[in-house]
Amino acid sequence: IFLACILSFVCHAAPSEADWKNFNHATVNSFVIPFYQSLSAASQALQQSTQGLCQSPSQEALDNSIGDFHKTMDAWQSIQNITFGPIEFSMRSHSLQFWPDKKNHIGKHLGVLLASDDKTLLNEDKFQRVSISVKGLPAIERILFKQSALNELKANKFHCDVLTTISQNVSTISTSLHSEWLKHMRGQFADAKQLDGYFEDDIDAATALLKTMIEPLEVIRDLKLKRPLGSAFGKEKYKRLESWRSQRSLRNIELNILSLQLMFEGLANILPPERYHSISHQYTALVDAIKQINTPLENAVRTAEGYQATLDIYKKIGTLHKELETSVSALGIHLGFNSRDGD
Template sequence: MRAPLLASLLCLFLTAPALAQNGAGQRETVLRAAREFIIPRYEALAKATKDEQEAWSRFCAAPRKEDLAPLREHYRKAADAWSGIEFVLYGPISTDFRYERMAHWPERKNAIGRGLSNLLAHKGADDLSPERFAQTSAAVQGLSALERLLFEQDAATAFMDGTEVAARRCGVATAIAENLAGTSAKVLDEWRRPDGTLSALQTGDDARIEDAATRIATDYIALFEIIEEQKLGAVMGDGTDAVKPTLAEGWRSGRSAHAIAVNLEAADALGRILVDPATDPGVSLTYALRTARSMAESTPANIGEAAADPKTRPNLVLLRDAVHSLRETAQSTVPEALGITLGFNSRDGD
């Protein structure tokens, strides 16, 4: 679940200039985005989450301390795959609360903690079947909850002490992994099947294509606002004494900076489809993307710790400024290249 953004993308009022795409060009771009970016990213997500599910099944059959590190690596791969597509809300990911069930961040009112406590307190496994588990709170169904089970203090002991409590913990983790794999597979199938989203775009009229272009562009630009204001700004606060490290995405697994770098890598890949990199606007967007991405890749893994340290905080400020500049560049180049006018931000529910 995404919190309402501090400043939604309200009515940018960009008119389509002479260089904007015509209907045929817009259709080609949307189809390329689907075929070359969105579907391959969901293929990677489906594979990573399936591998993760299988790893949990093996681990829980005979938990051993030495198998915990490979299990965590499977988690990181699945989380990376999600970071590479998470900003695209267009398509089947937006139905049946699938987006919220993949990852619950930012967390509100300790929803994950409360939900996991309730789950772990139960006995048996009847409520962990895919059908029953899908009815639980979205907060405990995804990567954010799995991270807490896998990376919190004493995780090794909690899974391997041979008690009913440990068995239940393994059961809950396996149910989460199954849900992630199942949701990812369904989204991929609904994109690729004969009556799916890609087919609808291929045969759709100009209005459908324009709607897809507008929604994809809105999702794309919203990513930079999320990085600037939530993934960085909310954690950094106004100074070293106002840092909120536990607001960082993936702080338990040490992925808060890495997740941003993966977001920007994905944005770079999609950006080259949305805006021709051989044009001046494309050059500007690519430069802004790679500047921010390079900074993110050199940022300390733990954003909270870096923000609280007077020596490393200036680098985070520079990264935030670079993302702000990237956001402005995307706002001025992407809608123009697609020949669209952006309206409300879909993440605000409008």
């Protein structure tokens, strides 16, 4: 330890449990709950605009619904990294966004549902038993972003009924997530040592939050970038990109990184200053690299220049992930089992 202090020119005290408790409180109250609140508000607006679209179909109403879809997806991408707590119950994450859809479950099951013209399937009890792949934002995207969307919604009322039912489901889940964090999860962080609580102590609670700061970088790197890029330029598969139909694949990644960066800022008083600043610079460079791609990622990866720029982002995320993991381990925090191991 003494030698390490000499080499780094400064000794940084290990964070106490009180430090972790402060980190937990700040993260929950200034990040998790506000972003779930934004998701709840955006999804309610989406529900209302899709209802308006179906009551009086018009291009303006369709544009309003598309706008609210983007706002809801923005809000979801900003809190997508939180993978514990209420989001775990009843497969809510998959209900909100079934992705990646490697076997086109959404297309198959949504096609069957739309063709059934069976309104009883949209009753609350029966809808809970339909495929989880058609209950969330990707199914809404498929309906709203078809070139023939307005004509189909005008011609077939059942298609509109499906759209509004899915929007209602997204809104219900989102509102419940916000409510349950307010009523239940926030209290778990206020008293992490409570009997039969969610956590063992404040360090255990901090570990849960840190996992949601670090592990999502692997998802972005491996699923949102590596899988669509393929093995080389010319072998890319842009339809593997997240949200490619709505041309927001790059926007999703940017929002993911920005929210993780915001969460990371809570470690300013916990990490050694030189390590904190190093990672901060990496975040800044990564966001700058994302902003340099000024066309939809779906188009960019099909050009040599865009492919290379996307590959550079992929590499930057890998470097950032490694340094974050190393930095957290040096604090004595062991993230443990990764749910993506063995996938």
